[in-house]
Amino acid sequence: MSADRSLQILLDELGRLPGIGPKSAQRIAYYLLEADAEEARRLSDAIRRVKEQVHFCSRCFNYATQDECSICMDPSRDQRLICVVGEPRDISAIERTGSYHGLYHVLGGVISPMDKIGPDQLHVRELLARLGSEDIEEVIIATNPNIEGETTASYLARTIKPLEISVSRLASGLPVGGDLEYADELTLGRAIEARRTI
Numbered sequence: 001m002s003a004d005r006s007l008q009i010l011l012d013e014l015g016r017l018p019g020i021g022p023k024s025a026q027r028i029a030y031y032l033l034e035a036d037a038e039e040a041r042r043l044s045d046a047i048r049r050v051k052e053q054v055h056f057c058s059r060c061f062n063y064a065t066q067d068e069c070s071i072c073m074d075p076s077r078d079q080r081l082i083c084v085v086g087e088p089r090d091i092s093a094i095e096r097t098g099s100y101h102g103l104y105h106v107l108g109g110v111i112s113p114m115d116k117i118g119p120d121q122l123h124v125r126e127l128l129a130r131l132g133s134e135d136i137e138e139v140i141i142a143t144n145p146n147i148e149g150e151t152t153a154s155y156l157a158r159t160i161k162p163l164e165i166s167v168s169r170l171a172s173g174l175p176v177g178g179d180l181e182y183a184d185e186l187t188l189g190r191a192i193e194a195r196r197t198i
């Protein structure tokens, strides 16, 4: 393969990454071309390792390297609380606040009629199964404070309430329309502590 062709393949792959436009792709590609082989290999190893070793936790759908994730396997976590989030990255945002010590459940998205995503496309059935088999007292719904997140929260509240389990939502104060992952730790921590029953 010609040098031009291999460079073009790298540019195409980098350009597919979120947030990487053609200019950034070019900057990264030339950086890697000039970087020593060891540095480039560390990057390719890191990518291969997450793809080979990281999968979804069988219980909460967080990222895991074993059958269950490190949070599900930690006996010091409060087993009576489940915090429901859209994506695994939301767990990192909540963990960073240090304000929450319960379990999680990742939906794998949010309800979005426009994208044809309903409860059946999410891990809702698995959540309800957990509520039936685990000793859960409260479900905290921490979907993003936007239209889809709110729709998902009210759907879950309606579905869970008949089970006589308390359902709460993060307190207001989070930037409306924003993502949990971009909220600052203090604001997000406060929103968890001041959660309100719905």
Ligand SMILES: [Zn+2]
Residues within 6 Å of the ligand: 057, 058, 059, 060, 061, 062, 068, 069, 070, 071, 072, 073
């Ligand atoms: Zn888990």
